[in-house]
Each structure stands twice: as structure tokens, then as C-alpha cells.
Amino acid sequence: MNLTDDELLRIRPERMASAYMEYRRSGYEFIYRAALENGVLDELGAPRTVAQFVARHGVASGKAVVAELLLEALNRCGAVRRVGNRPSRFSAVTDYVPPRSIDDELIRLATGKSSYRELGYSGSFGRVVASLTHEEKHALSGFDASNADLWDQGMQLPYYRYARMCAVRTLVSAGSDLLDLASGTGLGLLELARHTTGGGEGRFVGVEVSPDFVRVSAERTADAPRTRIVQGDLEQPLALPGAQCFDGAMLVGAYHYLRDATPMWQSMARLVRTGGVVCLAMAYFRTGSYDQELVDLRYAQRNPVAHPRTRAQVIAEAGEAGFVLEREFWFGCFGWLAFRATGDQRGSEGAGMTSQPNSR
Numbered sequence: 001m002n003l004t005d006d007e008l009l010r011i012r013p014e015r016m017a018s019a020y021m022e023y024r025r026s027g028y029e030f031i032y033r034a035a036l037e038n039g040v041l042d043e044l045g046a047p048r049t050v051a052q053f054v055a056r057h058g059v060a061s062g063k064a065v066v067a068e069l070l071l072e073a074l075n076r077c078g079a080v081r082r083v084g085n086r087p088s089r090f091s092a093v094t095d096y097v098p099p100r101s102i103d104d105e106l107i108r109l110a111t112g113k114s115s116y117r118e119l120g121y122s123g124s125f126g127r128v129v130a131s132l133t134h135e136e137k138h139a140l141s142g143f144d145a146s147n148a149d150l151w152d153q154g155m156q157l158p159y160y161r162y163a164r165m166c167a168v169r170t171l172v173s174a175g176s177d178l179l180d181l182a183s184g185t186g187l188g189l190l191e192l193a194r195h196t197t198g199g200g201e202g203r204f205v206g207v208e209v210s211p212d213f214v215r216v217s218a219e220r221t222a223d224a225p226r227t228r229i230v231q232g233d234l235e236q237p238l239a240l241p242g243a244q245c246f247d248g249a250m251l252v253g254a255y256h257y258l259r260d261a262t263p264m265w266q267s268m269a270r271l272v273r274t275g276g277v278v279c280l281a282m283a284y285f286r287t288g289s290y291d292q293e294l295v296d297l298r299y300a301q302r303n304p305v306a307h308p309r310t311r312a313q314v315i316a317e318a319g320e321a322g323f324v325l326e327r328e329f330w331f332g333c334f335g336w337l338a339f340r341a342t343g344d345q346r347g348s349e350g351a352g353m354t355s356q357p358n359s360r
């Protein structure tokens, strides 16, 4: 299934959220099977602390954190039970069977693959579990040329593309001078150029920290009019000239890579006009949703390190720079949040109309 942008945008966020969650459910099933095959569950015949499990299973030094995340993920899906607290102990649920079969139609909607078996999850999660006892490092690392194709594939999965397209739609309705922050390999810039309503007017500026991705995206957008990419680090004030000269900005799949988001919000307060919009999409949060432990385990394999925040933290960070939350929807622990610029840098808590998760 290869949906056009318009077909994708006709899907309601609640439906895509269900599809996304089914995809994660299939992830838990692969984790469970890998744990079974690699003897992880055998070690948990009696309740064990993480330290006891690490010692018995021969977990490599430096991988105790991954081992703990794995136990938390197995606990979330029901294959392992937590016994007591301080320290928690984990025990295998001997009669555990995955609760119901995976709905392949939802998997198709979320991922474009015809069945969950095609996802390659068994390979990647199999490696995470099998490599607990090896010193080797991250599964997918670094925003550089050697990983560009892999990142590209991930960023074109329908559920991810959907979140980016919703941001594109919001931005183009705000105006035609638009920023794509952490613009990656240029997919979002092309979508902005494709969907702009500004006729021959406007410009699309990408800001990206990775020199390799700047190069890849410059090639990809070479034929797109009025598009340019500048190398820049969102953890520093942006060197773009002008004040209040953009109608909107989006930051897709990257908020969690910022250790400090203050410079980014301050740059937005300077560059985005009052009434303009800043849209965060596919931002990894700490929500406690069903997928949290699985996604935590996945991000623990990656470099650079991610910093998931709570919803309240992000609203406060935006509020300090004068942005109020206007709309949001959620794919489990991934948030999509649109903020409006008030022009009031002291913050204006509560001034926005916020909707419930998964609504528009």
C-alpha cells in the first residue's frame, strides 16, 4: 500500500493511532519470542532483581540498562510479572500467550507492509535480545551518510509520514514562508514545496545539524523552487537573519534529541510572526502509554541519546517563549503538538484551547 499525501491526510488521527499501536503490539510479540528463544525467560523461573538477572544471564558490562528496559517491556506485555518493589524483582509468567492475533490491516496502514511478519522486527529485536551478552553497540546510529537510507526508510513509514504531513498541512495554512527544523534528508521540505498554497511566493528553509544530511537533502530538493537548507544546531540560537519573518516552523522526529530546547524556542520567538505556528511531530515523550517500554528499549539502542520529556515540560518550555498549545494528537508516547505564537515571551499559560489526546 502506497498512499498519496491526500489519501493519507483523509485518515483520522484516531485511526492512525490504532494502527501505530498495533505495530507496537507486534513489536512486543517479537520481543517475547526473542526472549523465549534466547533463554531470558528461563532465567526468570524464580523472581530475580535486575542485578541477579544480569549476573545469571551474563549480560555484557554496560548493558544492564538495556537488560532492565527489556524486563520492563516484557512486564508491559504480560510475559513477565513484577514482584515487590525496591528493588523490583521480575518473574516469568509461565502460562503467558500473546493475547490475540495481530491485525494485519492495521499493520498495513501503519507501516505499508502487508503483514507484521514482513516488518523485519524479528531481526532487529532478535538482535537486541541476543546481543545482551555481547559488547557490541547501537543498532541504528548517527545522522550520517552511512545511515541515510535507513533513516529515510523509517521517515517514510506511513504513520511517521502521516504525522509529518499533518504538520505540513498546518504550516501551509499559516502562510508561505516556512521553516523545517532538523530537516533531515529533505522529505519534509519537498512536502512543504508540494503543498504550499502561496503560488509562486514564499520560501522553505531547512535547518539541519548533520553535514551529510545537508548534502543529501540539497540533492533531493535541487529542483524544488525557493527551497534552501542551512547547516545549524538547534541547541544554539539560529543565525538566520530577520525578525518575525516566518509564518510557521515544524520540527519532526527530533525534539527529543535536544538536551536543551530553550535556544530553539527563543529562535522561534524571534523568527516566527505573532499568530504563526510551531508544530512538533513525532516527538518522543514520557507518557506511560502502552508502547512506552518498547520505544524506550528501541531508543536505548540509538545514538545520539534521546531525551523524552513530559507533556507538561514541553508546554512550559514553549510557554516561556510565548507559544501556547492549540492542538494535539498522540501515537502512544509520540506527540503531535501545534503551538501558536502569542508574541508574549513571558509565557501565557492557559491561553490556548487544548484538545484531548488523539483529537484535532
Ligand SMILES: C[S@@+](CC[C@H](N)C(=O)[O-])C[C@H]1O[C@@H](n2cnc3c(N)ncnc32)[C@H](O)[C@@H]1O
Binding pocket: 143, 151, 155, 164, 181, 182, 183, 184, 185, 186, 187, 188, 207, 208, 209, 210, 213, 232, 233, 234, 235, 251, 252, 253, 254, 257, 258
Ligand atoms: C529522525 S530525523 C528527522 C528528519 C526530518 N525532520 C524528517 O522527519 O523527515 C532527526 C533529525 O534531527 C537532526 N538533529 C538532531 N539534533 C539536531 C540539532 N541539535 N540541530 C539540528 N538538527 C538536529 C538530525 O541530524 C536528523 O536529521
